Amino acid sequence: MNVHSFLLSLSYQIKHMVALSKSDIKRNALINATIKLVISNGFHATPMSKIAKEACISPGTIYLYYKNKQDLINNVYLHVKQKFTQAIFQNYTNNTPVEESFKIIWYQIADYRLKEVAEALFLSHCDNTPIIDDESRKEGIKHLQPLLDLWERGQIDGIIKKACPYVLYAYAVYPLAFLINAKQRDDYELTDESKEQAFKMAWDSIKITEHKS
Amino acid sequence: MNVHSFLLSLSYQIKHMVALSKSDIKRNALINATIKLVISNGFHATPMSKIAKEACISPGTIYLYYKNKQDLINNVYLHVKQKFTQAIFQNYTNNTPVEESFKIIWYQIADYRLKEVAEALFLSHCDNTPIIDDESRKEGIKHLQPLLDLWERGQIDGIIKKACPYVLYAYAVYPLAFLINAKQRDDYELTDESKEQAFKMAWDSIKITEHKS
Amino acid sequence: MNVHSFLLSLSYQIKHMVALSKSDIKRNALINATIKLVISNGFHATPMSKIAKEACISPGTIYLYYKNKQDLINNVYLHVKQKFTQAIFQNYTNNTPVEESFKIIWYQIADYRLKEVAEALFLSHCDNTPIIDDESRKEGIKHLQPLLDLWERGQIDGIIKKACPYVLYAYAVYPLAFLINAKQRDDYELTDESKEQAFKMAWDSIKITEHKS
Amino acid sequence: MNVHSFLLSLSYQIKHMVALSKSDIKRNALINATIKLVISNGFHATPMSKIAKEACISPGTIYLYYKNKQDLINNVYLHVKQKFTQAIFQNYTNNTPVEESFKIIWYQIADYRLKEVAEALFLSHCDNTPIIDDESRKEGIKHLQPLLDLWERGQIDGIIKKACPYVLYAYAVYPLAFLINAKQRDDYELTDESKEQAFKMAWDSIKITEHKS
DNA sequence: GATGAATGAGAATTCATTCAT
DNA sequence: AATGAATGAATTCTCATTCAT
Incomplete structure (x- = not known):
């Protein structure tokens, strides 16, 4: 040349x-x-x-x-979902103990949503609304696989309740969406302290308790 | 007569x-x-x-x-919210012990949402979307007062975590919305058994655990 | 009986x-x-x-x-027009000299319009707008006959210019509509003095002047 | 070049x-x-x-x-008004004697309205009807300034009656609107001869007459 | 690729008119 | 005669999408 x-x-x-x-x-x-x-x-x-x-x-x-408005929203949704899951599973390995793993992931979810509030609100909006195509929605759920795997590991180890992934997600992750929405609307402050508390509640809800409550 | x-x-x-x-x-x-x-x-x-x-x-x-489309949605929202809260607080008295009271209310919430799926989805839609006027939204929140009172009672008694109402709501009630949504979309079945499990998770998340986990 | x-x-x-x-x-x-x-x-x-x-x-x-909206407006128009012409020609006889007769009628027109401003504005509105049926409009014009007769008498007597009734009306009567409109909109005051002046202008415009101007 | x-x-x-x-x-x-x-x-x-x-x-x-229907009508009104006043004041200078100036302007008004009948009817419609915004209406009046100036000059010279501009306008210009309307509706013919006569009446109405009538 | 003027189908809302009471 | 709730056609205006430049 x-x-x-x-x-x-x-x-x-x-x-x-x-x-x-x-x-x-x-x-x-x-x-x-x-x-x-x-x-x-x-x-x-x-x-x-x-x-x-x-x-x-x-x-x-x-x-x-984008082909049209629907295509635009579908793609933006998938893009944001992907960016989000990429962020929360970074550094994740399945060698780490279940509780520690969950704690890491949970805090990464929380921190990401607190940092990228707009994206968090957007995902919440899409997930509670019929604007996203079923196909794209299902595509978006796939990305959560590592979390589902973690839960399965925890269930095998007798650490996490034998609930189906939907239920575990509903209690471990979904509440954060509510807190971000509330923070946005009502000036409710999500401090480090209350974040810690929220985590404890998430973990308490899905872990197996040795003693009767 | x-x-x-x-x-x-x-x-x-x-x-x-x-x-x-x-x-x-x-x-x-x-x-x-x-x-x-x-x-x-x-x-x-x-x-x-x-x-x-x-x-x-x-x-x-x-x-x-109705004056216009916005007025229609605001009113339908308030109507449904009112009907919902009326249903879940029926028979409620503040003599009953905190845990039992919570259990009653939680099951009434769950059962109402399972019976009136459309209304439940509608409320979820409105609560996660900017379509309802701020005023109507605030009006709608007021109806939950008995639940907030119950939590306060539980906190005084040392039974319920000292989290603010938003956080308690996020873990005790909000997850149900996700489950209803999921049930609607993915044929996820909310059986009596999984309902029981969901309740346990809700209670575990907000109650105070005697032993460190 | x-x-x-x-x-x-x-x-x-x-x-x-x-x-x-x-x-x-x-x-x-x-x-x-x-x-x-x-x-x-x-x-x-x-x-x-x-x-x-x-x-x-x-x-x-x-x-x-009334049969419908159009019928309503037509009838209101005729009613007002009739009431108006009845008012302005009261006491009119064709014995009185032309100028005096004209003065009497002109002042009765002016005074009526000043007293019944709403009716005056209404007539002006209808007369400058295509909302009245042609038939009703023509019916309304008939009522002015006495004024046309007076002008004809004046023309025969060599007192009033040999213009057709439309032109005479345009200068002798129509300007009052403008003044009422203006009074209504711009707080222009129509005092006794300016009324006198307006009359003089009306008369000057239609009377025959002996000398070249 | x-x-x-x-x-x-x-x-x-x-x-x-x-x-x-x-x-x-x-x-x-x-x-x-x-x-x-x-x-x-x-x-x-x-x-x-x-x-x-x-x-x-x-x-x-x-x-x-145009932003909306109201904006459309306002703009069309101002456009027509401007075009009209531009036409009638072309060649106008304040050196020419008052009467001659007035005659020139009057004939330009008459000729313009006879040529552009639609525009003339439109202005008449707008000016006698509450469809134009006050602001646009006031803007439209401004354009008549040269005529007001001419009248003031005539008043100083003792040629034109000491009436306020509204009154002068009502007699000198406004009647033409009636004649155009009539011509449009009733096949009343506005010939050169009757135009001349109309001018004489306009002038007679506003000029000062030396002798008592 | 990029533009943005133009389109026209479709939305919210109004209102003349009817008709059961 | 009088009512006024109900109608649905018609109106203003918006906006996803296209296409000539």
Whole structure:
């Protein structure tokens, strides 16, 4: 390869990078705009034109990235869900004892939701509302597999109650959504202390108690 | 009471019932239609015309009963919330021991939601979505006071954790909403057995455990 | 006729008078309500229900008196027009000299419009707007005949310009409508002095001037 | 200017014309459609859909140009008023003697209204009806300033009666509106001769007469 | 790829009119 | 005669989507 062709290739790559970048920037702006507007207005009360304006692009451009409004919301949902589960399972290994593992994951869930409030509200909104396609919803649940595996391990070890995953999720994870919603609406403060307490309650609910209560 | 006065009274009652009926039947049909359509399509994806059709009345007639769509949803929300809280606090007295009281109320909540699935889904939808006016939302929360009082009593007695009502609610009541949603969507079965288990988890999460876990 | 039948007949008459009265009261209330609402909102922006409410009757009752909304406005227009022309031509005889006659009529027009501002605005509204049926409009013009006769007399006598009635009306009468409108909107005050001046201008415009201007 | 720069300039102008066209053609079609339909049906009896159809655009497109129906009528009113006053004051200078100036303006008013009958009827409709916002109405009056100035000049010179502008307008200009209305409705013909006569009447009404009448 | 003007179907709401009482 | 609840057609306005540039 001579210098000339190398430079050509380089220029192409840079150009391509920039092109990718540009498109990724837009895609990201689009996602954030969608999240922001959906949590404050609801999906159907959020026009595509406003999403476009918030993302600083033209309404027509959205359709270069997504087939239609439903496709947009489905994809944003999956994107956020994925980002969320990626965050909460980082560093997870199945060597760690069950309780410790659960504690790590639970705090990572809590901290993520406290840091990324908009995303948390968005997920809560989508999960309690019929706006997401069944297919996408099921796709989103899959990502939780490590948590389900952990619970199964805990059940085998006699540490965690023999409830089905839905029930365990309802008590161990779902309440956090309520607390984030409340925090957003009622100035309820979720301090480190009350976070600790919430964790204890989550764990108390799913662990097996040796003594009768 | 003699026969005559009895019949008079009866006739009055019947007449009164009929008088109530005319508009109350419509109002009820309207409420049920709204609940049904909102839980399956979402509020903003449910046109007034469809609500009218479902309620077997003319679109214009809705506006004789409610000022506008927002007024309709606010009122339906408050109606359902009230009906719900009325049901779960029936027979409640503050003489009963805390745990027993909680158990009674919890089971009444669970049973009501299992029996009135549509209403339960509707409340869940409204509570996790920005469609209800702040004012109506706050109005709706008030009805829960007896439960908050019970918790306070339990805290004074050293039976219930010293968490704020939001947190207690998040763990003791909110998970049920998830289970109803799941049941509706995934054919997850909420049997008597799993109901018992769910109650145990709720109670374990909020009660104070004597021994360290 | 014996006493009994006399009393019967009397009672009938009284009853009949009352009945007439009742209906006339409603008819009047209806007319006044229509005038009031039309001048402040316009005909098409005034719902029948509001007219009914303003007249303290039920919407359905309007249709006992008038075939429909168009029929209502036509009749109100003719009623007001008739009342107006009746007022301005009272005491008119064609013995009086032309200028004096004109002065009397002009002042009666002005005074009537100043006293019955609502009616004046209503007529102005109807006359500059396509809401009145052609037929009713033509019917309304007929009532002005005495004024046209007076002008003809004036023209024969060489006192009034040989313009057609439309032109004479445009200058002698129509300007008053503008002044009433202005008075209503801009707090322009129509004092006795300016009324005198307005009359002079009306007369100057239609009278024949001996000298070149 | 050489050929090259001329062609450049021409090309720019054409491009500019075309650029203007796209939206200006629509805006104009919209204005004309509004005028036409409002004068024959009245504002509130003219649906936006009909205006759109008349202007050969889609109903939704109107809302790209005007915020709502009220905004549309306000803007059309101001547009027509401006076009009208621009036409009647062209060539006006305050060097010309008062009477001559008035004659020129009066004839320009008359001729404009005779030529642009639709616009004239539209202005008459708006000016005698509560459909225009107060703000826009006041804005529209401002344009008449030169005429008010002329009258003031005439009053200082002792040529024009010391009446306030409203009164002068009522007699000198307003009658024309009546004549145009009449011409439109009753086939009353406004010939050159009667136009001359109308002018004389307008002038007679506002000028100061040396001799008592 | 990107734009944003234009579309037109569909939404909320109003209101003239009817009709059972 | 009088009512006023009910109707449903018609109106204003919105917004997902397209397409010429």
